[in-house]
Amino acid sequence: MHALAREHCTPLPAGARPLTATDWPPLLAQLDGAWQIVDGHHLTRSWRLPDFAQALALVNRIGALAEAQDHHPDLVLRWGRVDLTLWTHTVDGLSRNDFILAAHIDRLAP
Structure with missing residues (x-):
């Protein structure tokens, strides 16, 4: 398990700034290769599943994790x-x- 997956999301202090492009590589290296940084602003990932029920189940698992984090x-x-x-x-x-949550999602997603 990568270090990020052992961390918990925490509130950011007032005035916090976004990570810079030089901060991303070591964090992105701890995630599944399917994650992409888009426009230097957000992480994206997609999954293809056999049917609606399995896609819904994944959304529900991610939703529960997001609430916990x-x-x-x-x-x-x-x-x-x-x-x-x-x-x-x-x-x-x-x-x-964002990278912490992505690492946790990697552990529960197919």
Whole structure:
């Protein structure tokens, strides 16, 4: 298990700034290779599943995890597909919390 998956998302201090492009590589290296940083602003990942029920089950697992971590991604559920977008709204970009949640998602997703 990577170090990120042992961490818990924490509230950011007032005035926190987003991570920079030089901060991302060691964090991204701890995630499944399917994660992508888009426009230097958010993480995305998609899953293809055999049917709607399995896609819904994944969304429910991710939702429970997001509640436990108090950090919530945008999720799109389609028949056999889940799309996820993740960023920290308070810094309008990426924070360590995004990578922490992504690492936890990697542990429960197919």
